[in-house]
Amino acid sequence: MNLAITLATAGRILAQLRHDRRTLALLVGVPSVLMILLRYVIDDPAAFNRLGPTLLGIFPFVVMFMVTSITTQRERATGTLERLMAGPLGKFDLLLGYAIAFGVVAAAQVTVVLALSLTWLGLDLAGSVWTLVLVAVLDSLLGMALGLFFSAFARTEFQAVQFMPAVVLPQSLLCGLIVPRDTMATWLEWLSDVMPLSYAVEAMQETARTGDFTGVLTRDVLVVGGCTVLSLVLGAATLRRRTP
Amino acid sequence: MMNLSGPAIAVRDLRVSRGGTEVLHGLTFEVPRGQVTGLLGPSGCGKTTLIRAIVGVQIVASGEVTVLGEPAGSPALRRKIGYSTQSAAIYRDLTVLENLRYFAAVLGAAKGDAERVIEEVGLTGARKQLGGALSGGQLSRASLAVALLGSPELLVLDEPTVGLDPVLRQDLWRLFQSLAERGVTLIVSSHVMDEAARCHRLIMLRDGEILADDSPEGLREHAGTTDLEEAFLRLIEEKAERVR
Ligand SMILES: Nc1ncnc2c1ncn2[C@@H]1O[C@H](COP(=O)(O)OP(=O)(O)OP(=O)(O)O)[C@@H](O)[C@H]1O
Ligand SMILES: [Mg+2]
Numbered sequence: 001m002n003l004a005i006t007l008a009t010a011g012r013i014l015a016q017l018r019h020d021r022r023t024l025a026l027l028v029g030v031p032s033v034l035m036i037l038l039r040y041v042i043d044d045p046a047a048f049n050r051l052g053p054t055l056l057g058i059f060p061f062v063v064m065f066m067v068t069s070i071t072t073q074r075e076r077a078t079g080t081l082e083r084l085m086a087g088p089l090g091k092f093d094l095l096l097g098y099a100i101a102f103g104v105v106a107a108a109q110v111t112v113v114l115a116l117s118l119t120w121l122g123l124d125l126a127g128s129v130w131t132l133v134l135v136a137v138l139d140s141l142l143g144m145a146l147g148l149f150f151s152a153f154a155r156t157e158f159q160a161v162q163f164m165p166a167v168v169l170p171q172s173l174l175c176g177l178i179v180p181r182d183t184m185a186t187w188l189e190w191l192s193d194v195m196p197l198s199y200a201v202e203a204m205q206e207t208a209r210t211g212d213f214t215g216v217l218t219r220d221v222l223v224v225g226g227c228t229v230l231s232l233v234l235g236a237a238t239l240r241r242r243t244p
Numbered sequence: 245m246m247n248l249s250g251p252a253i254a255v256r257d258l259r260v261s262r263g264g265t266e267v268l269h270g271l272t273f274e275v276p277r278g279q280v281t282g283l284l285g286p287s288g289c290g291k292t293t294l295i296r297a298i299v300g301v302q303i304v305a306s307g308e309v310t311v312l313g314e315p316a317g318s319p320a321l322r323r324k325i326g327y328s329t330q331s332a333a334i335y336r337d338l339t340v341l342e343n344l345r346y347f348a349a350v351l352g353a354a355k356g357d358a359e360r361v362i363e364e365v366g367l368t369g370a371r372k373q374l375g376g377a378l379s380g381g382q383l384s385r386a387s388l389a390v391a392l393l394g395s396p397e398l399l400v401l402d403e404p405t406v407g408l409d410p411v412l413r414q415d416l417w418r419l420f421q422s423l424a425e426r427g428v429t430l431i432v433s434s435h436v437m438d439e440a441a442r443c444h445r446l447i448m449l450r451d452g453e454i455l456a457d458d459s460p461e462g463l464r465e466h467a468g469t470t471d472l473e474e475a476f477l478r479l480i481e482e483k484a485e486r487v488r
Contacts, residue, residue, distance in 0.1 A: 008349035015346075016337045019374060079333035083390065086299050088322040089350050241317065242303045244262060 001096075005089050009097025013071070014104065027067070027105060031059040031113045039121040052123045053204035054177050056113065056132065060106045060140035061197055062172070066164050068102060068147030073160040076151075082243070091236045098148065099141055099232070106140030107133060127207035131217070135207065138224045139200040143168075145231030152238030171197035176205075196227035250313060252277040252398055252429035253298055258307035260293050267293050268452045270307065275431055275445070280424050282443035283433040284476070290452040291433040292330050295402050298431065299327045312397060323351060326396035330403050330433075332387035336376035340367055340386050343375060344393065353394040361389040364419060366412065381408045388416070399423065399430045405439065417442050437473040448476060455479050 017024050038055060042048050075081040084094065110133055117123040125132070150167060154160035174184070174192040181192050181202075192198045203220035253275035260268040267290050275281045283291050296302035297309050300317025309316035312324055334343050344358035362371050365385040370378060378386060388404045399420075405413045417439065420430050424444070432443070440446055441460050448456040448463075456463055456479050460472060467475035 004352065005350050008346055012335070012338070012342070012346040015342055016335060019337050019339075078336070079329045079331055080335060082301055082329060083327065083333040083347075084350065086301050086322065086325065086327045087347075087350055088319075088352070242301055244303050 001090055001092055002088075005093040006096045006100070009089070009094055010100035010104075013098060013101035016071075017101075017105065023067075027063060028109050028112050031055075031063070031109060032116050034059070035113055035117055035121065039117075045122060045124070048121070049124050049208065050205070051177070052117055052121070053132070053208040054175070054201050056110065056117070056136060057139055057201035057204040058172055058175070058177065058197065059113065060110060060136050061143035061200060062164070062168050063109065064102050064106060064140040064143035065147040065150075065168055066161070067105075068098065068144045069151040069154065069160045069163055070157055072098075072148050072151040073154050073157050077157070081239075085239070085241045091239045094239065095145075095148065095232055095236055098144060102144045103137050103141055106137050109140075110136035123208070125208055126211045127209070127213075127217075128211070131207045131213070132204065135200060135203045135221060135224065138221065138228055139197075142196055142200065142224055142228040142231060145228055145235050148235035149231055149238055152235075171195045174198065175201040177201065196224060199223040199227075251275055252312060253431070254308075254310040255294075255298075256308040256310075258294075258297060258309060259305040260290075260297060260302060261305050262293060266305070266452070268297070271452075271454055273447060273454060273457050275429065275447075277429050278424055278427045279444035280420050280430045280432060280442070281445045281447060282440050283431060283447050283449065284435060284437070284440055285449035285455070286435065289449045291449060292402055293452075294449070295400055295431070295433060299325060299400055323394060324397045326391035326393065326399045326401075328388050328391035328399075328401045328404055332375075332383040333390070334375040334383060334386050337374060339372050339374055340378070340389075341371045343386060344389055347390045348393050351394045357393055361392040364392055365389045366415065381412065384408070385412075385416075397428060399428060399432075401430065401432045403433050403435075405434065405436070413439070437476065440472045446472075448479065450480065450483075455483060 035055060038051060039048050042051065114129065114132060118125060146167060150163045151160050154163060174188060174195055175198045181189060181198060184192065199220040203217055203224065206214060206217040206220065251274040256272050258268055258271045259266060283294065285291055293302060297304050298311060298316055300321065311321055314321055340362060341358060344362060348357045362368055365388055367382060367385055367389065370382055375383065375386065384407060388401065391399055391401060405416055420432065424430055443460065445459055446456065446463060447454060463472065463475045464470055467478040469475050
């Protein structure tokens with residue numbers, strides 16, 4: 001572990017994004033537009049209050065999963081990863097560099113969507129905005145770590161993109177977005193219970209519902225944080241200094 | 245400045261398999277310090293594989309590779325080796341200067357080092373250009389520049405002069421020779437025979453075996469010709485006859 005290398009890596013990733021204005025615009029703009037669409041498609045403030053936070057839990061996860069899996073796949077393909085692995089950079093320097101950079105992007109993304117939702121779209125938030133931002137950032141780091149892990153199994157960018165629906169859609173279907181989790185068939189509820197996104201979404205809903213830092217919320221934050229750390233460790237295991 | 249006892253690289257009975265077939269069949273050789281050693285041979289003969297084994301990023305089946313007195317891939321070597329991969333390992337969405345500043349930060353090199361190496365490879369005019377906007381030759385020079393960062397004791401360059409015009413090639417070979425005069429060991433792969441004449445020592449590979457390991461003069465003498473290309477072809481014939 002080397003702080004200078006970690007920070008240089010985070011700075012490098014942010015610089016890459018800075019040169020790619022369109023991606024940056026999409027990262028922040030798409031969730032905002034989707035939120036606006038959701039608000040007017042539902043056209044019912046009470047239902048929007050239930051679904052809005054759910055979506056806030058899903059966006060950062062999906063976006064960061066996708067961005068990370070493609071970015072790391074690209075690092076493998078262009079040989080920059082091989083170059084880094086031949087040098088003094090540690091695996092966790094790279095992972096934390098990614099985490100810091102994408103954490104910053106996720107925070108920006110959530111801030112914009114949240115500002116929009118709380119003002120124009122009239123989302124009613126009982127809890128603290130900061131809890132929401134914290135959960136969103138954790139959530140995006142979870143997406144990032146899983147993206148990193150799965151990118152190791154993608155040989156091409158095309159395959160990396162295909163992992164998105166494979167990993168993300170089942171979690172989105174079962175996280176309570178479409179049907180509340182406790183009304184699903186038992187086996188589906190079990191599946192939903194072992195999917196980290198379910199807890200991220202629950203934490204968002206909990207924050208929207210009540211001003212207290214409830215036991216459920218604490219548990220959710222711990223589960224999401226724990227899964228993030230676990231995925232980062234798994235991600236580190238897929239980074240190899242020697243390859244075939 | 246450096247430990248001058250023993251060879252820079254010592255390889256003993258190195259065997260490497262890739263994609264299920266053995267591609268290096270028990271290589272044994274040494275590379276002296278402070279010289280330019282050329283690694284020559286036809287496409288697919290195993291140059292890149294051997295280079296990767298020396299740098300310590302290739303999984304090897306058996307044998308020993310000792311670099312600067314340490315087993316290849318040891319953490320202590322990671323700051324001492326400058327490595328340039330065959331395809332340019334450069335971030336396409338960063339400028340030349342940003343690329344070099346990042347790799348310099350990873351190596352802990354001095355701040356002005358990025359500018360120094362950009363000048364050494366003649367990219368000063370293109371330093372603000374994105375990697376993706378460089379010509380093929382500029383891109384490979386940018387990648388070479390990364391290997392020159394810091395003060396590596398050993399430079400491992402995989403086809404650094406491919407696609408460059410004669411003037412640029414001349415400049416780069418002068419740079420390589422001046423580095424060797426300062427005590428740096430260089431190992432440079434190529435399949436251009438006129439570059440072979442500029443090396444102190446040549447290792448000729450064919451189908452994963454060493455065909456010759458000699459000085460250019462020694463090779464010419466052995467084959468009874470002044471032309472290295474001719475000498476290489478004679479060596480191949482000689483070997484074929486011996487097998488028969
Ligand atoms: N990733 C890989 N998986 C399987 N086989 C591989 C892989 N990379 C290389 N090979 C095989 O290993 C052998 C040696 O390849 P290598 O890249 O070392 O050749 P090379 O001498 O560098 O060729 P070139 O001059 O074209 O760069 C070749 O037969 C090649 O097909
Ligand atoms: Mg090669």
